[in-house]
Amino acid sequence: MSKAIEVNNLKKSFGELQAVQGVSFSAEAGEVLSLLGPNGAGKSTTISMLSGLLTPSEGDASIMGHSISREPLLAKAALGVVPQDIALYPDLSARENLDFWGKMYGLRGGALKIRVDEVLEIIGLSDRQKDKVSTFSGGMKRRVNIGAALLHKPKVIIMDEPTVGIDPQSRRHILENVKQLNAQGMTVLYTTHYMEEAAELSNHIAIMDMGKVIAYGTHDELIRMVGEQTRIEVTLNMEAEKVLSSWRSTEGVSKIDSLDGKVTALVDDSNRVLPRLFEAASKHGVRITSVDIQEPNLETVFLHLTGRALRD
Amino acid sequence: MKIFDIAFKDLIRSTRSLFLIGMAFAAPLLLTALIYFAFGSIASGDMSMADIKVGVVNADVLPANSPLDVSLGENIRSMFFDDSVRSWITASDYADEAAAHGAVDAQEIGVAVIIPATFTKDYLAGKTDTSITILQDPTLTIGPTVVRDMVASLLDGVAGGGITIKVVSERMTVNGKTLEPAGIPSLIQRYINWYTDFQRALFHSLENAALVVTSPAPGGELSNDIQAMMGLVMAGQLIFFSFYTGAYAMMSILQESEEGTLERMFTTPTDRTTILAGKFLAVFITVILQGAVLLIAGHYLFKINWGEPGSLALSLLGQMFASVGLAVLLVSFIKTSKQAGPVFGGGLTMLGMLSGLFTANMNIDIFNTMGNFTPQGWVLKAWRLSLAGQPVSELIVPFVVLFAMGIVMFVIGARMFGKRFA
Ligand SMILES: Nc1ncnc2c1ncn2[C@@H]1O[C@H](COP(=O)(O)OP(=O)(O)O)[C@@H](O)[C@H]1O
Ligand SMILES: [Mg+2]
Numbered sequence: 001m002s003k004a005i006e007v008n009n010l011k012k013s014f015g016e017l018q019a020v021q022g023v024s025f026s027a028e029a030g031e032v033l034s035l036l037g038p039n040g041a042g043k044s045t046t047i048s049m050l051s052g053l054l055t056p057s058e059g060d061a062s063i064m065g066h067s068i069s070r071e072p073l074l075a076k077a078a079l080g081v082v083p084q085d086i087a088l089y090p091d092l093s094a095r096e097n098l099d100f101w102g103k104m105y106g107l108r109g110g111a112l113k114i115r116v117d118e119v120l121e122i123i124g125l126s127d128r129q130k131d132k133v134s135t136f137s138g139g140m141k142r143r144v145n146i147g148a149a150l151l152h153k154p155k156v157i158i159m160d161e162p163t164v165g166i167d168p169q170s171r172r173h174i175l176e177n178v179k180q181l182n183a184q185g186m187t188v189l190y191t192t193h194y195m196e197e198a199a200e201l202s203n204h205i206a207i208m209d210m211g212k213v214i215a216y217g218t219h220d221e222l223i224r225m226v227g228e229q230t231r232i233e234v235t236l237n238m239e240a241e242k243v244l245s246s247w248r249s250t251e252g253v254s255k256i257d258s259l260d261g262k263v264t265a266l267v268d269d270s271n272r273v274l275p276r277l278f279e280a281a282s283k284h285g286v287r288i289t290s291v292d293i294q295e296p297n298l299e300t301v302f303l304h305l306t307g308r309a310l311r312d
Numbered sequence: 313m314k315i316f317d318i319a320f321k322d323l324i325r326s327t328r329s330l331f332l333i334g335m336a337f338a339a340p341l342l343l344t345a346l347i348y349f350a351f352g353s354i355a356s357g358d359m360s361m362a363d364i365k366v367g368v369v370n371a372d373v374l375p376a377n378s379p380l381d382v383s384l385g386e387n388i389r390s391m392f393f394d395d396s397v398r399s400w401i402t403a404s405d406y407a408d409e410a411a412a413h414g415a416v417d418a419q420e421i422g423v424a425v426i427i428p429a430t431f432t433k434d435y436l437a438g439k440t441d442t443s444i445t446i447l448q449d450p451t452l453t454i455g456p457t458v459v460r461d462m463v464a465s466l467l468d469g470v471a472g473g474g475i476t477i478k479v480v481s482e483r484m485t486v487n488g489k490t491l492e493p494a495g496i497p498s499l500i501q502r503y504i505n506w507y508t509d510f511q512r513a514l515f516h517s518l519e520n521a522a523l524v525v526t527s528p529a530p531g532g533e534l535s536n537d538i539q540a541m542m543g544l545v546m547a548g549q550l551i552f553f554s555f556y557t558g559a560y561a562m563m564s565i566l567q568e569s570e571e572g573t574l575e576r577m578f579t580t581p582t583d584r585t586t587i588l589a590g591k592f593l594a595v596f597i598t599v600i601l602q603g604a605v606l607l608i609a610g611h612y613l614f615k616i617n618w619g620e621p622g623s624l625a626l627s628l629l630g631q632m633f634a635s636v637g638l639a640v641l642l643v644s645f646i647k648t649s650k651q652a653g654p655v656f657g658g659g660l661t662m663l664g665m666l667s668g669l670f671t672a673n674m675n676i677d678i679f680n681t682m683g684n685f686t687p688q689g690w691v692l693k694a695w696r697l698s699l700a701g702q703p704v705s706e707l708i709v710p711f712v713v714l715f716a717m718g719i720v721m722f723v724i725g726a727r728m729f730g731k732r733f734a
Contacts, residue, residue: 051579052578052579053575053578053579072581073581073582073583074581076579076580077581079579081576081579083572083575083576083579085572086572087571087572087573087575087576088571089321089325089571089573090571091325091328091329092321092324092325096321096324100317100321101576101580103314103317104314104317104577104580104581104582105580105581106581108313148576
């Protein structure tokens with residue numbers, strides 16, 4: 001059985017600009033794969049090729065085993081696409097919108113009616129189905145926008161930055177939606193430039209930058225891959241060189257720096273190391289007055305790989 | 313199947329667009345109705361206007377170093393003394409306002425037009441408080457209205473002249489030339505001459521003046537002449553708004569592209585050809601429905617006999633092909649829906665005017681000649697023949713021309729769309 005999504009050396013140029021420069025990745029059926037990268041990394045361009053909006057300059061991809069170039073209609077039939085911006089008819093009602101998009105996916109008659117009812121239920125808008133979309137709040141529009149991609153029960157769903165520019169509550173709602181859909185067996189390709197979202201949702205993460213996938217793996221794999229360690233910052237109630245030298249020889253500590261009464265330790269695992277640091281401090285009669293733990297995250301990984309921050 | 317789904321969705325959206333409904337159905341019917349009632353009042357004869365007595369006080373003097381040869385006041389005055397209006401206007405000069413006022417009070421004249429001494433000077437200087445006074449016998453209604461509108465119409469034309477000069481100079485700048493200041497007066501004068509002649513042609517008969525005036529009044533039985541003319545008047549409206557409706561309906565493709573729904577359609581398992589075809593089909597249906605509704609309304613509301621069924625059908629079909637073809641071509645040139653207003657408003661109005669749509673009942677030579685080169689002109693030819701009761705065989709040539717024009721424009725436009733959205 002082939003993968004749910006398979007991307008093979010995809011390239012896309014816009015004139016001189018090589019927006020996507022040979023991207024490859026794959027997603028197992030039933031997983032959430034995130035494309036994480038800053039604005040302009042080439043995420044949308046990659047997704048546009050997968051969903052049949054743009055023709056690749058080179059390379060191929062397949063959705064549920066159907067090549068996007070050789071069997072585009074089959075590939076599209078297996079795919080639901082949630083565009084970043086709301087793409088609905090404001091002058092049609094929620095139900096009319098879903099009806100139309102259902103027809104575009106080949107549903108008709110009784111089957112269409114039943115499925116529209118189901119989707120209205122899923123997105124929680126059954127009671128507002130007859131109202132025009134133009135009368136909806138931003139969050140409700142987003143739900144219809146997602147609903148329109150679910151009508152044909154796609155095996156794979158692609159969401160392009162679905163949480164950009166919305167309030168925290170709606171964002172929460174959408175993230176929960178993604179988890180639910182995935183729990184029902186849908187494969188999700190999710191693009192974002194928010195590392196928290198990628199961390200929370202994904203089984204695997206592909207980090208993109210400047211048209212390339214620069215790292216791929218699970219969240220933990222990615223963090224281990226770059227060898228970043230947990231950073232612990234402590235303040236002491238007095239200068240104590242003896243404590244520092246004792247800490248330097250503690251197991252699990254790779255580096256201790258001290259600057260202006262602030263001590264920074266790089267450690268493997270803060271849960272194991274932190275008690276030992278406290279122990280050594282009390283042995284020398286020194287008090288730790290504050291502790292700040294910074295676990296490595298995808299932000300650190302990106303910084304490590306590119307020398308730049310993920311967010312500008 | 314999906315072609316019809318897409319077209320049906322577009323039609324539903326159209327029925328929810330007040331603007332489209334207004335433009336497709338309400339505007340042509342209302343405009344025709346206004347003209348109909350204007351004629352109705354003339355034809356019913358209960359308001360004799362055969363002789364409108366106009367008194368003119370023209371104190372206007374041509375300012376020194378003016379770009380004009382003749383003062384505006386003289387232009388206005390001469391309109392009432394012109395041979396072309398002699399059959400229904402009797403004009404006489406009065407020395408001053410008091411004299412004219414007395415004549416109105418004594419009911420020697422029905423209306424007095426008083427042009428102040430500095431009128432040309434102020435008007436050219438763009439002063440908004442300069443004005444022509446019109447005194448009228450309070451017992452009369454239509455006569456003074458006609459006179460007032462003749463004056464307004466002429467002045468609008470002069471204002472239009474200013475705009476023309478601006479447009480000409482902008483165009484020349486675009487083309488890398490500048491408008492010599494010395495050339496401006498002659499341009500203005502040429503424009504005013506042309507416009508005055510145009511107005512005279514309009515006012516040649518009372519019916520034509522009323523056409524411009526369109527004062528609503530109770531209707532009555534129409535004479536056969538006027539009824540035949542109503543057919544042409546409404547045909548002009550029908551054609552103009554058919555092209556406008558087609559272009560506007562075609563705009564939905566740009567709107568969808570801007571709203572993201574076109575792209576979303578492209579992500580569904582639907583051929584791009586099917587999607588474009590669905591959009592085009594919606595425009596075909598809109599235009600043919602609009603035509604049918606207006607023909608039926610014209611028949612029942614205004615007693616218009618559109619012609620033999622076959623001739624009528626060929627005219628309507630020809631109109632549809634040409635409207636849709638031009639719509640596809642026009643919209644394929646437009647980048648965003650914001651550009652649509654000026655392009656449609658300017659382009660279609662200009663084409664319509666040159667094709668004689670607004671003067672359909674007057675058979676003006678120059679427009680007939682121009683009409684040979686425009687789709688609108690050929691649609692008007694078709695309707696003229698059909699309205700004159702010509703058999704189908706006479707309609708074949710215009711129909712074939714329209715069909716060919718439509719196909720050519722459609723193919724060029726559709727290919728441009730294909731390229732843009734592929
Ligand atoms: N249609 C296009 N024409 C030209 N350049 C484009 C086009 N679409 C995207 N780009 C460029 O390609 C690069 C990648 O863009 P995009 O895929 O939208 O990035 P992301 O979605 O990761 O923010 C950017 O530099 C962008 O400006
Ligand atoms: Mg993007």
